[in-house]
Amino acid sequence: MYVAVKGGEAAILATHDLVAETRRGDPAVPEIGTEQIREQLGLAVARVMNEGSLADSDLAALALKQAQGDAIEAAFLMRAYRTTLPRLGSSLPVDTSAMTVRRRVSATYKDLPGGQILGPTYDYTHRLFEFDLAGGEGRAPANVTPAEQPLDPRMPRVPDLLGDEGLMEPETPPNGDPKPFDLTRDPVEFPAERDVRLQALARGDEGFLLGLAYSVQRGFGGNHPFAGEIRLGEVAVEIVPEELGFAVDVGDLTLTECQMVNQFKGSKDVAPQFTRGYGLAFGHAERKAMAMSIVDRALKGRELGEAATYPAQQDEFVLYHSDNVEAAGFVEHLKLPHYVDFQGELELLRRLRKELEARIRREQDEASRPTANAKAGD
Amino acid sequence: MATADGRETMNTTTRQAWMGVLARATRGELEALVARAGVMPGYSVLKPAETGTIMVEARAGGTGRRFNLGEATLSRCVVRLADGTIGFAYALGTDRVKATLSAVIDAMLQQGANPVLAEGVAELRRRQDDARTLALRKAAATKVDFFTMVRGHD
Numbered sequence: 001m002y003v004a005v006k007g008g009e010a011a012i013l014a015t016h017d018l019v020a021e022t023r024r025g026d027p028a029v030p031e032i033g034t035e036q037i038r039e040q041l042g043l044a045v046a047r048v049m050n051e052g053s054l055a056d057s058d059l060a061a062l063a064l065k066q067a068q069g070d071a072i073e074a075a076f077l078m079r080a081y082r083t084t085l086p087r088l089g090s091s092l093p094v095d096t097s098a099m100t101v102r103r104r105v106s107a108t109y110k111d112l113p114g115g116q117i118l119g120p121t122y123d124y125t126h127r128l129f130e131f132d133l134a135g136g137e138g139r140a141p142a143n144v145t146p147a148e149q150p151l152d153p154r155m156p157r158v159p160d161l162l163g164d165e166g167l168m169e170p171e172t173p174p175n176g177d178p179k180p181f182d183l184t185r186d187p188v189e190f191p192a193e194r195d196v197r198l199q200a201l202a203r204g205d206e207g208f209l210l211g212l213a214y215s216v217q218r219g220f221g222g223n224h225p226f227a228g229e230i231r232l233g234e235v236a237v238e239i240v241p242e243e244l245g246f247a248v249d250v251g252d253l254t255l256t257e258c259q260m261v262n263q264f265k266g267s268k269d270v271a272p273q274f275t276r277g278y279g280l281a282f283g284h285a286e287r288k289a290m291a292m293s294i295v296d297r298a299l300k301g302r303e304l305g306e307a308a309t310y311p312a313q314q315d316e317f318v319l320y321h322s323d324n325v326e327a328a329g330f331v332e333h334l335k336l337p338h339y340v341d342f343q344g345e346l347e348l349l350r351r352l353r354k355e356l357e358a359r360i361r362r363e364q365d366e367a368s369r370p371t372a373n374a375k376a377g378d
Numbered sequence: 379m380a381t382a383d384g385r386e387t388m389n390t391t392t393r394q395a396w397m398g399v400l401a402r403a404t405r406g407e408l409e410a411l412v413a414r415a416g417v418m419p420g421y422s423v424l425k426p427a428e429t430g431t432i433m434v435e436a437r438a439g440g441t442g443r444r445f446n447l448g449e450a451t452l453s454r455c456v457v458r459l460a461d462g463t464i465g466f467a468y469a470l471g472t473d474r475v476k477a478t479l480s481a482v483i484d485a486m487l488q489q490g491a492n493p494v495l496a497e498g499v500a501e502l503r504r505r506q507d508d509a510r511t512l513a514l515r516k517a518a519a520t521k522v523d524f525f526t527m528v529r530g531h532d
Contacts, residue, residue: 171437194443237432
């Protein structure tokens with residue numbers, strides 16, 4: 001039963017002011033601009049775009065500023081804002097083979113066509129503090145010396161290379177190339193198809209997916225993944241407006257893609273092939289894309305005839321728990337008033353204790369009362 | 379493509395190319411472009427500039443089943459010039475002023491009567507191509523040159 005209780009308006013208004021003041025911090029320190037967040041905290045911005053499921057770096061930067069850097073709170077702001085916007089349509093499927101590549105590495109082929117392009121990465125840094133970053137003014141601007149020749153813009157995706165030899169499980173659209181399921185519009189049912197799973201993973205919590213991917217690698221999943229390819233860069237997005245009837249290029253999105261290659265699957269009649277997991281994310285989000293690709297492969301177990309023994313292989317478990325906005329909502333709602341619920345439990349507990357005490361007292365009384373036989377024995 | 383008075387002006391490929399250039403341009407660049415091309419023509423708004431989202435689709439493995447990656451913000455606008463030419467604009471982001479400007483420029487380019495404007499768009503395109511080439515040259519600087527250490531004794 002819900003009982004309406006009023007009160008706390010003044011306190012709530014005051015907390016709005018106090019959180020704004022707290023967020024601002026020491027007023028003697030210059031306020032951070034959203035452009036600074038967008039340009040200088042790009043990896044945090046990417047995380048908010050992914051988990052907020054809305055690609056817009058300016059909005060994600062604002063969300064991070066408003067949420068004091070809390071990625072999940074920021075994702076929540078993105079999700080809430082999204083619901084106020086009309087849906088104007090869907091894009092054509094993005095073509096990641098036509099990406100303007102800034103980074104592209106493969107852990108499976110040393111000499112692959114197009115080469116290993118390290119791009120902007122922390123992978124080869126020593127993880128030692130660069131204390132001059134704390135200094136602010138007076139640093140030389142960081143600039144890379146461009147090579148004479150640009151990269152060849154055509155850079156084949158690694159699984160497509162292996163696919164040519166028939167060694168790789170092919171990724172082809174099902175008959176009719178159906179429009180994908182949209183979990184923001186329709187309720188998810190289980191078992192969930194691959195398009196549902198990939199959409200859920202793409203907006204899923206990076207930490208949760210990372211933990212699941214790690215569990216797969218540690219033996220709770222039985223896959224042995226290789227990073228077939230990771231690529232980062234800009235991809236053109238196209239829509240076909242009804243009123244025009246032809247494709248219009250609406251600009252570029254930065255995307256990170258991971259093609260994870262896993263051990264073979266074959267049968268008496270089908271020659272063994274490598275199997276695949278796929279990860280794709282907005283912005284530079286390599287850890288997310290990698291974790292997504294490992295979990296995608298684990299969830300493909302059913303299609304490949306594998307037993308779903310471990311959490312990462314169970315679509316219902318993964319899809320119901322990967323959304324951090326929903327998860328945070330349910331965990332954190334516990335701090336809202338539960339006075340009536342708790343009062344009910346408190347009364348129940350008092351009654352149970354009273355009954356127990358009464359029973360013990362009764363038993364003690366009975367034990368101490370001299371019986372007829374004892375009297376006879378005196 | 380036919381304008382209201384029936385002139386064949388541009389083919390679709392050419393128009394697609396400039397619409398892509400306009401979508402990638404900043405509002406400031408488009409304002410400078412219009413200023414350079416002379417007076418802004420009178421226009422009526424058929425569909426006021428609005429911001430919404432599009433669902434960005436991708437394919438599993440890059441080539442397989444379609445799935446919804448997530449949404450992106452998009453702004454669009456439709457305008458009509460005095461001679462009936464209709465201009466459209468669609469661009470990622472939330473800039474509705476840019477969408478309106480861009481729709482007007484799309485209509486003017488279809489009229490094909492303003493060489494300064496056409497040249498300005500060509501210059502924007504060169505600037506965007508140069509930026510892409512520079513990014514590819516910077517990435518190329520991080521390309522690994524493998525070499526083999528000779529080991530063992532003959």
